[in-house]
Amino acid sequence: xxxxxxxxxxxxxxTVTAAAERSEPGKAVVSEPDTATPAPGTTTHPIxxxxxxxLAAAVCAGAGFAGWRMYSDAxxxxxxxxxxxxxxxxxxxxxxxxxxxxxxxxSDVLAGATGEFRDMYSRSSSQLKQMLVDNNASSxxxxxxxxxxxxxxxxxxxxxxxxxxxxxxxxxxPRVDRSRVVMTLDKVDGRWLVSRVDLL
Numbered sequence: 798x799x800x801x802x803x804x805x806x807x808x809x810x811x812t813v814t815a816a817a818e819r820s821e822p823g824k825a826v827v828s829e830p831d832t833a834t835p836a837p838g839t840t841t842h843p844i845x846x847x848x849x850x851x852l853a854a855a856v857c858a859g860a861g862f863a864g865w866r867m868y869s870d871a872x873x874x875x876x877x878x879x880x881x882x883x884x885x886x887x888x889x890x891x892x893x894x895x896x897x898x899x900x901x902x903x904s905d906v907l908a909g910a911t912g913e914f915r916d917m918y919s920r921s922s923s924q925l926k927q928m929l930v931d932n933n934a935s936s937x938x939x940x941x942x943x944x945x946x947x948x949x950x951x952x953x954x955x956x957x958x959x960x961x962x963x964x965x966x967x968x969x970x971p972r973v974d975r976s977r978v979v980m981t982l983d984k985v986d987g988r989w990l991v992s993r994v995d996l997l
Contacts, residue, residue: 877945880953883989884980892938912992934965951984
């Protein structure tokens with residue numbers, strides 16, 4: 798008798814293989830995860846973007862602060878140099894006096910002064926003028942050395958060593974007085990003016 802094969806029982810190689818894999822003892826069929834590597838340079842996590850932004854901001858802030866410090870330091874250096882030159886010139890103005898040209902001398906002194914020193918010099922000018930004229934006094938000042946003690950963009954303190962050669966009716970032979978002078982200068986409307994003078 799001929800046997801008839803049931804098509805449902807027909808051994809299909811693919812079907813048999815799949816069935817064998819499913820029924821193989823001790824082996825679980827697990828789908829493999831997608832292990833594809835992101836393309837180079839691709840950010841895959843939002844935290845990385847945040848950190849990158851914070852880092853960029855920090856770099857910019859640091860560069861800005863460094864730039865400000867450089868500008869500030871340059872401004873102070875420039876102010877110190879200007880104040881030192883002004884103090885040197887003013888010391889010469891203050892110590893060069895001629896009895897015959899006393900009004901111009903005093904006018905020049907007041908033109909370079911401000912604040913406390915200007916007020917003091919103005920109050921004593923009349924008495925000082927009379928004393929210089931009565932004694933036919935004259936003096937010539939020379940700045941031997943000078944240095945900035947401290948400085949900001951708007952104020953400076955300068956130490957000066959000044960030699961002053963003095964003559965008058967009581968001492969016709971020239972006499973040299975050596976003085977240490979501390980000048981405080983303020984920047985007023987773009988000009989350095991002397992606000993205080995102290996003899997050490």
